[in-house]
Amino acid sequence: MLKQSLAPLVIAGCLVSPAHAQDAPSPAPTAASSAAPAPLVILFDTASNKVQANSLAVLDKASRAYSEGKPIVMIITASSDRVGNAALNLRLSQQRATAVLNGLLERGIPADRFQLLAKGQTELPIPTQPGVSEARNRAVEITWR
Template sequence: MTAFPKLLAAGLALALATGPVLAQETATEEGLKVYFDSGTARLKEDQTASLDQAARLFREGSPIVMILSGSADTVGSAAKNLDLSVRRAQAVADGLVDRGIPVERLQVLGRGNSELVVPTENGVENAENRSVTITWR
C-alpha cells in the first residue's frame, strides 16, 4: 500500500472516531462524499468540513489527481441531471481551489443519473444519488 492510501485510511478512521459525521458529509474508504439538496449545485455551509478534510488529505498524500464525480437522482430529465451532476462536481472543485488545491490537479466528472449509488425508478428522489464523490489517484 502506498503512503497516500494509508494516510487516507488513517484520516478517515480518525474522522469517524472523533465525532459524528454530519448528515451532509460522509467519509468512506472509497473517498469522501458531499451531498446536495434536490435540484441544486449549491454547497451548503455544513459541507465545509468535507472540503477541509479533502484538502488536508490531498496535501498530506500528494496524489497525482483528485477526481470529483458528480451524480444526480432520477428526478427530471437525463440531460438536466447530467448538467446538474457536472455543476455539482464543479462546485466542489471551486471549493477545493479556494482551499489551495491546484486546479490542474482536479478532474471534474458528471455521471448524471447513469451510475446510481442507489438504483431507483425514474422520478424518485434519493439523497445518496445527489452527491459528489471525491477520490484520489
C-alpha cells in the same frame, strides 16, 4: 456563481480537457500516493448545485488529505437522482462537480490535480426507478489515485 475551472472534465464517459491540460507535467508516483485516503461524499439538496455550510468540513478534510498525502489526482464524481429530465440532471451534476472543485481550488489545491466526472442519472450509488428522489444520489464523491 460558479467559477470556470481549468481541470479536465469527464462528462458521461467523454473526457473534455482544457487546452493546457495536455501540457501539464505528469507527476512521479510517490509512496504517499499508494495509500489513498477514504472516499469523501458531499450531498446536495434537490435541484441544487450549492455546497451547503454543513459540507464545508468535507472540503476541509479533502484539502487536508491532499496536503498530507499529495495524491496524484483527486477525482470528483457527481451524480443526480432520477427525478426530472436526464439532460438537465447531467448538467446539474456538472455544476455540482464544479462547485466542489471551486471549493477545493479555494483551499489551495492546484487545478492540474483534478479530474471531474459528471454522471447525471447514470451509474448511481443507489439504483432507483425513474422519478424516485434519493438524497444519496444527489452527491459528489471525492476519491484519489
